Amino acid sequence: MQITTQRDGETLTVLLTGELDHHSAAPLRVELDRLLSDRSIRCLALDLRGVSFMDSSGLGIVLGRYKLMKEHGGILQIVGAARPVERILKMAGVYALLEQQKAERGEGHVG
Amino acid sequence: MLDNEMHVSFLGVSQNESFARMVAAAFASQLNPTIEELTDIRTAVSEAVTNAIIHGYRGMRGMVGMDCTISGRTFTVTVRDEGHGIPDVKLAMQPFYTSVPNLERSGMGFAVMEAFMDSVTVESKVGCGTTVTMQKEIAAVGCDE
Numbered sequence: 001m002q003i004t005t006q007r008d009g010e011t012l013t014v015l016l017t018g019e020l021d022h023h024s025a026a027p028l029r030v031e032l033d034r035l036l037s038d039r040s041i042r043c044l045a046l047d048l049r050g051v052s053f054m055d056s057s058g059l060g061i062v063l064g065r066y067k068l069m070k071e072h073g074g075i076l077q078i079v080g081a082a083r084p085v086e087r088i089l090k091m092a093g094v095y096a097l098l099e100q101q102k103a104e105r106g107e108g109h110v111g
Numbered sequence: 112m113l114d115n116e117m118h119v120s121f122l123g124v125s126q127n128e129s130f131a132r133m134v135a136a137a138f139a140s141q142l143n144p145t146i147e148e149l150t151d152i153r154t155a156v157s158e159a160v161t162n163a164i165i166h167g168y169r170g171m172r173g174m175v176g177m178d179c180t181i182s183g184r185t186f187t188v189t190v191r192d193e194g195h196g197i198p199d200v201k202l203a204m205q206p207f208y209t210s211v212p213n214l215e216r217s218g219m220g221f222a223v224m225e226a227f228m229d230s231v232t233v234e235s236k237v238g239c240g241t242t243v244t245m246q247k248e249i250a251a252v253g254c255d256e
Contacts, residue, residue, distance in 0.1 A: 022165065023125035053150075053154075055223065056158055056220045059217035060217040084147070
C-alpha cells in the first residue's frame with residue numbers, strides 16, 4: 001500500500017494506492033496516526049481512488065480514523081472510492097456516518 | 112459429481128491473505144464470472160482467511176487449508192483452521208461484533224461474507240478450529256450458452 005499526502009491548510013489529503021487488507025492495514029494505521037498526531041489537521045480526506053481491493057480490515061481503518069478525527073474535533077472525508085470499495089463502505093454505514101457528521105457541524109462540503 | 116476441485120494449504124500469516132484470494136479467484140475464473148462476482152469471491156475469501164489468522168491462530172503458528180470445488184455453475188470454497196475455535200458462532204456472526212475491540216476490527220467480516228456469497232456455513236469447536244464453507248452460483252453468460 002502506497003501513501004501520498006498533500007496538505008492544504010487544515011486539510012490533509014491522503015491518497016492510498018494498492019490493496020487494503022489485514023496485512024496492509026497495520027502499517028497504514030501506524031502511518032496515518034503518525035500524520036494525525038499533528039493536531040492542526042482538522043480534516044482528513046482519505047482518497048481511495050487507487051484502492052484496488054478492500055475488505056472489512058479497511059473498514060476498521062476508516063472507522064478508526066473517523067473516531068480519531070472526532071476526538072480531535074475534526075472531520076473525516078472519503079473521496080474517490082471505486083464501486084467495490086464503495087459497496088463495503090455503504091454496507092457498514094460509513095457514508096451515513098459522514099453525512100451525520102456533516103449535519104452535526106452544519107457544513108456542506110463533506111462526502 | 113464434481114466438475115473440478117483444488118486444495119491448498121498455507122501458513123496462517125497475513126502475507127498469505129492476498130495469495131489465498133488470488134488463488135480462489137483464479138480457480139473460479141474458469142466459470143467465466145463477471146468482474147463483480149470475482150470481486151465478491153476475493154473479498155469473501157479474504158475475510159475467511161483473515162479470521163483464521165487473527166481469531167483462529169491469534170499469533171500462533173498454524174496452517175490454513177482452502178478447498179475449492181466447481182459443480183455445474185456452483186463455486187464452493189472451504190477455509191479451515193485448527194486454531195482456537197469460536198465459542199458462540201451466532202454471536203460472532205452479528206454485524207459489528209468483534210471479540211478483539213483493541214485491534215480496531217470492524218466486526219463486519221461475516222456480514223461481508225454473507226452479503227457477497229449465496230450461502231455461508233460456519234462449523235467451529237473450541238480448541239479444535241473453525242471451518243467456513245461458502246457457495247456462490249456464477250450466472251451463465253448469454254453468449255456462452
